[in-house]
Amino acid sequence: MQEAIRVEDLHYRYPDGTWALKGISLKIAEGESVAIVGPNGAGKTTLLLHLNGILSGEGKVFVFGEEVTKRNLLKVRQLVGFVFQDPDDQLFMPTVLEDVAFGPLNLGFSQDEAIKRAIDALDKVGMTHALNRSPHQLSFGERKRVAIATVLAMQPKVLVLDEPTANLDPRSRRQLISLLNQLSVTKVVATHDLDAALRLCERVVVMDGGQVVADGDAQSILSDANLMEAHGLEVPPSLAALQTHP
Amino acid sequence: MHIPDGFLSNPVMVTTNAGALVTLGAAVKKAKGELEERQIPLMGVTAAFIFAAQMLNFPIIGGTSGHVLGGLLAALLLGPNAAVLVMSVVLIVQALLFNDGGIFALGANIINMAIIGSWCCYWLYRWLAKLCRNETIAVAISAWLSVVLSAVACALELTISGVVPLLVVVPTMAAIHAIIGIGEALVTVAAFAFVKRTKPELVRG
Amino acid sequence: MIDWFQPSQSWLTRLDSRTKLLMFLAYVLAVLSTKPQMQTAWMTLSGLLVVMIFAARIPLRWLLTRFTPVLPFIGLGAIGLLLGGSKETFAQVTVKMVLCVGAAIWLSATTPFAQLLDGLRKLKVPTLLTVMLSFMFRYLFVLIEEAARMSRAYQSRCPRKQTLKDATNIGRLTGALMLRTYNRAERIYLAMLSRGFDGEFRTISLQRMNFADIALLCGFVGLLIFIVAAFRQ
Numbered sequence: 001m002q003e004a005i006r007v008e009d010l011h012y013r014y015p016d017g018t019w020a021l022k023g024i025s026l027k028i029a030e031g032e033s034v035a036i037v038g039p040n041g042a043g044k045t046t047l048l049l050h051l052n053g054i055l056s057g058e059g060k061v062f063v064f065g066e067e068v069t070k071r072n073l074l075k076v077r078q079l080v081g082f083v084f085q086d087p088d089d090q091l092f093m094p095t096v097l098e099d100v101a102f103g104p105l106n107l108g109f110s111q112d113e114a115i116k117r118a119i120d121a122l123d124k125v126g127m128t129h130a131l132n133r134s135p136h137q138l139s140f141g142e143r144k145r146v147a148i149a150t151v152l153a154m155q156p157k158v159l160v161l162d163e164p165t166a167n168l169d170p171r172s173r174r175q176l177i178s179l180l181n182q183l184s185v186t187k188v189v190a191t192h193d194l195d196a197a198l199r200l201c202e203r204v205v206v207m208d209g210g211q212v213v214a215d216g217d218a219q220s221i222l223s224d225a226n227l228m229e230a231h232g233l234e235v236p237p238s239l240a241a242l243q244t245h246p
Numbered sequence: 247m248h249i250p251d252g253f254l255s256n257p258v259m260v261t262t263n264a265g266a267l268v269t270l271g272a273a274v275k276k277a278k279g280e281l282e283e284r285q286i287p288l289m290g291v292t293a294a295f296i297f298a299a300q301m302l303n304f305p306i307i308g309g310t311s312g313h314v315l316g317g318l319l320a321a322l323l324l325g326p327n328a329a330v331l332v333m334s335v336v337l338i339v340q341a342l343l344f345n346d347g348g349i350f351a352l353g354a355n356i357i358n359m360a361i362i363g364s365w366c367c368y369w370l371y372r373w374l375a376k377l378c379r380n381e382t383i384a385v386a387i388s389a390w391l392s393v394v395l396s397a398v399a400c401a402l403e404l405t406i407s408g409v410v411p412l413l414v415v416v417p418t419m420a421a422i423h424a425i426i427g428i429g430e431a432l433v434t435v436a437a438f439a440f441v442k443r444t445k446p447e448l449v450r451g
Numbered sequence: 452m453i454d455w456f457q458p459s460q461s462w463l464t465r466l467d468s469r470t471k472l473l474m475f476l477a478y479v480l481a482v483l484s485t486k487p488q489m490q491t492a493w494m495t496l497s498g499l500l501v502v503m504i505f506a507a508r509i510p511l512r513w514l515l516t517r518f519t520p521v522l523p524f525i526g527l528g529a530i531g532l533l534l535g536g537s538k539e540t541f542a543q544v545t546v547k548m549v550l551c552v553g554a555a556i557w558l559s560a561t562t563p564f565a566q567l568l569d570g571l572r573k574l575k576v577p578t579l580l581t582v583m584l585s586f587m588f589r590y591l592f593v594l595i596e597e598a599a600r601m602s603r604a605y606q607s608r609c610p611r612k613q614t615l616k617d618a619t620n621i622g623r624l625t626g627a628l629m630l631r632t633y634n635r636a637e638r639i640y641l642a643m644l645s646r647g648f649d650g651e652f653r654t655i656s657l658q659r660m661n662f663a664d665i666a667l668l669c670g671f672v673g674l675l676i677f678i679v680a681a682f683r684q
Contacts, residue, residue, distance in 0.1 A: 089639050
């Protein structure tokens, strides 16, 4: 199994001087689903933004063995697809089709090929009927799915998701989790929704204060009440139920 | 006021369109040279912001309410050349999407609100700021003038087109907009101060 | 909001946006070239507009609401008339406005904005402008929503009758809205970078001028030239 992501001693400082990441080291194998959890300000999003070269700090980030530098950003961004928290930030074109075709066009594909990939991606998320619609005509849940399609159209090997279930109603949330579970890519998911983390990922990394404080099996980490509370989290309801009703 | 198609006489329409085209062309050229890549989405979304801000009404007298133009504010935030483009885009979308303002009348509307109301009044603000050494007063006066001058320009275009007499329309438009301009001044001063206080690096004007 | 922009679909909607844009421009040029005394020409042009509106299946109520911005100017024309202007001038200006704005409404009704943008790109409008138009259109409703939300929150804390002094508070709201706009633009830029954006704006174009477009365009322009030339007095 190839190594999809390797982060070596990553440090990152904000422009105002505060350290957001204080020495993160991480290895993610191809096919793994890893949840990154932690309190607000732990540095989760900052870490994620290093994985596709948006941010670059001190230390190294490797994507499928290649170090992320200023020279291979296009390749990295094809391999590592980033789904942002707010779909309105990710859907910036007048129509759905134009949005989903944006990525493939930047990768150099012809219009016909880009459209074909776009339709394939929309099919994977069940939104082909919305091809010619404008994003503002779609519901929030639909926009979330199209946002994922915009990334899938580039056929990435790693999918990075920042708070994918935020603001979703229960049904859309279930649909999204089910959709993500059907995708066979490596997944890195930053989330406050610990229940979703449990359903999506077999491994959990806990971050706090810019550092990794725990890394291991999802069930064991998330059911460790002391660990969870020490880092501003809590045992997710589904696991808590198991604990009180053995 | 957004002049619709069919109101202006042909000579006025042709002249204003020619003038606006030349100016826009220059603004596009300049902007391409000055702009960083990351500012282009900002300019587009700022156009949407200006439109939305224009929908925030403030009451004037009795039951009437006015709304801001935002021309000077756009110039203070993005710089005068970018602001001309932003205000022009706002006018184009208002014409195409809402039929508010004519398409052949875009030249006149762009001259009034984007060029006079934004670009010219920005440089007026810079001059005033140096003159009276008080930025707030300079912003207030320039914002007020941006509304009044664009209204007077509009009135002149209407009157040269021969529909309404000069001595009636110019003073009336000027008087009405002199009052609306007070609102513009207050809003622009407050908005600018707010942005300067919370995120000074955002200000490019 | 969408119904407000696209109240109906017709065979005209499927045509290339360049066709409709050029038809609109030709129509307005014809109206502006028609002299006041060419009565037959005016009537024919009005009749033509009615046919266009019918062909586009534009609902009457929607049509009338889109005429609202013209009313103050008809009022201005009336004031000009009352102050000693000629009846001919008033009639002429009013008819010209109604026809031109009617044609613009026809263009809006038959051409979705995204389609119109594509047409503008193909007509070599500078990329900087079309990109700005694209972003403005996309985020128009997002920003109106945000402005409305902030305004409602303000008004719910402000139960007294509002005065001009509230303008300062609205100014602060506007400033806050600008900050949110700026932050959003930053995030949009990051999203663009994440999908491989390198400085060049690339998009697709689904339209093509085919025989129907060219035939309609030529026929329409030909008709207009005939109307303006033949009914010259």
